[in-house]
Amino acid sequence: MEKFQKLKEVLSGIEADASKFYDAGNAAAGTRVRKAMQDLKVLAQEIRAEVTEKKSAK
Template sequence: MDKLQAIKFTLGLAEREASKFYEVGNKAAGTRTRKHLTEIKRLCSEVRKDIQELKARRARGEGSPEDTDAPAFPGSGYSGSAER
């Protein structure tokens, strides 16, 4: 699964658990919310690392803007190869 899709999916889980915590007072849901947020943080760090690695490869001439490892951003219309 694409890392950005995993972030979106995990955010949905976190929202559902946060709702249970804040609206119902379910303490265990608060713990699960924090767990999901930690996973989102980890995934975001991985995406940031991937971006930096791709930028470095491109700077060395080993990659191109149309690189296939560039993640797509569903729903935004951006596929990783925007013309400027």
């Protein structure tokens, strides 16, 4: 559950940058959004592996 909480924190943390990129066209904010999305991808994959492991252990 810890990784899921981290995923939620990363997602909520990029809202301002996403708004700056899409609404104001701020390229630097777009770079930060791309990095955060990569972090989300990694976290999501780790969560998937954890869930699969727990399911298999039962």
